[in-house]
Amino acid sequence: MASVLAIETSCDETAVAIVNNRQVISNIVTSQIPVHSQYGGVVPEVASRQHLEVINIAIAQALEQARLDWQGIDGIAATCAPGLVGALLVGLTAAKTLAMVHNKPFLGVHHLEGHIYANYLSEPSLKPPFLSLLVSGGHTSLIYVKDCGVYETLGETRDDAAGEAFDKVARLLKLGYPGGPIIDKLAQQGNSQAFSLPEGKVSLPNGGYHPYDASFSGLKTAVLRLVQQFEKQEQPVPIKDIAASFQDTVARSLTKRAIACAIDYGLHTIAVGGGVAANSGLRKHLQSAATEYNLRVLFPPLKYCTDNAAMIACAASDHLSRGHTSPLTLGVHSRLGL
Numbered sequence: 001m002a003s004v005l006a007i008e009t010s011c012d013e014t015a016v017a018i019v020n021n022r023q024v025i026s027n028i029v030t031s032q033i034p035v036h037s038q039y040g041g042v043v044p045e046v047a048s049r050q051h052l053e054v055i056n057i058a059i060a061q062a063l064e065q066a067r068l069d070w071q072g073i074d075g076i077a078a079t080c081a082p083g084l085v086g087a088l089l090v091g092l093t094a095a096k097t098l099a100m101v102h103n104k105p106f107l108g109v110h111h112l113e114g115h116i117y118a119n120y121l122s123e124p125s126l127k128p129p130f131l132s133l134l135v136s137g138g139h140t141s142l143i144y145v146k147d148c149g150v151y152e153t154l155g156e157t158r159d160d161a162a163g164e165a166f167d168k169v170a171r172l173l174k175l176g177y178p179g180g181p182i183i184d185k186l187a188q189q190g191n192s193q194a195f196s197l198p199e200g201k202v203s204l205p206n207g208g209y210h211p212y213d214a215s216f217s218g219l220k221t222a223v224l225r226l227v228q229q230f231e232k233q234e235q236p237v238p239i240k241d242i243a244a245s246f247q248d249t250v251a252r253s254l255t256k257r258a259i260a261c262a263i264d265y266g267l268h269t270i271a272v273g274g275g276v277a278a279n280s281g282l283r284k285h286l287q288s289a290a291t292e293y294n295l296r297v298l299f300p301p302l303k304y305c306t307d308n309a310a311m312i313a314c315a316a317s318d319h320l321s322r323g324h325t326s327p328l329t330l331g332v333h334s335r336l337g338l
């Protein structure tokens with residue numbers, strides 16, 4: 001499939017991109033972070049309205065950046081699940097309308113499949129099978145990528161997603177939203193060995209632990225108790241050391257699970273995706289463990305880790321070239337498995 005235009009509006013970025021053969025020829029991302037940060041998190045109704053305000057401008061900008069008109073577009077796609085329903089509807093309705101008006105093939109894309117495909121943008125030669133470690137604001141999953149559209153989820157979080165844990169810990173440290181990048185920056189100035197925090201293991205009925213599932217709610221509570229301890233003793237909270245210890249615990253937990261999973265399933269490549277793939281601690285730990293176990297690890301460039309439409313266009317392109325399309329009656333889903 002030559003040029004595919006895709007729209008991504010599942011949360012707080014209005015993104016439109018055009019991808020041709022795994023080459024990004026335009027990539028527009030309009031972030032709503034400044035609007036939502038005053039509320040300390042994403043407000044769904046505000047997100048939908050913001051998407052409506054900028055979607056047509058973003059589409060025009062994507063075409064302009066690519067120096068294309070609609071004749072040069074061979075397929076149109078949008079994220080259809082999972083995400084905020086009102087937000088998803090803005091992008092999906094725009095894509096369906098454009099596909100109908102310009103008579104182009106249309107495809108709805110699963111957001112997580114987009115995060116997996118972000119790796120193909122920087123590594124076009126990547127081929128399944130490989131293991132995808134998906135770590136975002138809504139998901140923490142280990143996915144066995146068998147082929148285009150053929151996925152098996154091997155591990156998940158039992159409670160908070162990794163990005164959600166970063167955002168919640170940042171909130172309790174009064175650091176603002178989104179927490180991941182702020183904690184990452186502070187962690188680099190702190191001592192990661194300052195506090196020993198629980199990694200959060202998922203127990204099995206036989207008394208053992210689930211090797212691939214994660215749990216971050218206990219870790220978040222441990223950070224809360226630590227902060228309360230300092231406050232009770234009227235001592236300054238050592239934010240940098242807490243950030244560094246927390247980040248190190250999350251990074252080690254994710255690394256351990258991803259490496260065990262890759263080895264058990266005989267997969268030689270771990271392709272990381274989602275906003276938390278931008279985390280410096282995770283990059284460091286996973287890269288060094290992968291070297292130790294002779295595995296290849298791929299991290300997309302930062303701009304393709306967080307939400308963007310290039311990854312959606314890349315996934316759509318693979319599906320459309322295999323003749324997969326979606327009906328124009330396709331709806332959105334707030335929750336949907338891969």
Ligand code: KG4
Nearest residue numbers: 136137138163180181275276278279306307
């Ligand atoms: O993939 P993404 O943009 O949106 C979702 O699909 O959820 O991920 C957003 C999440 C947020 O929770 C944000 O705090 C986190 O990714 N994040 C990070 C970093 N950059 C973004 N977490 C840790 N370290 C970072 N550098």
Ligand code: ZN
Nearest residue numbers: 136274306307
């Ligand atoms: Zn995402």
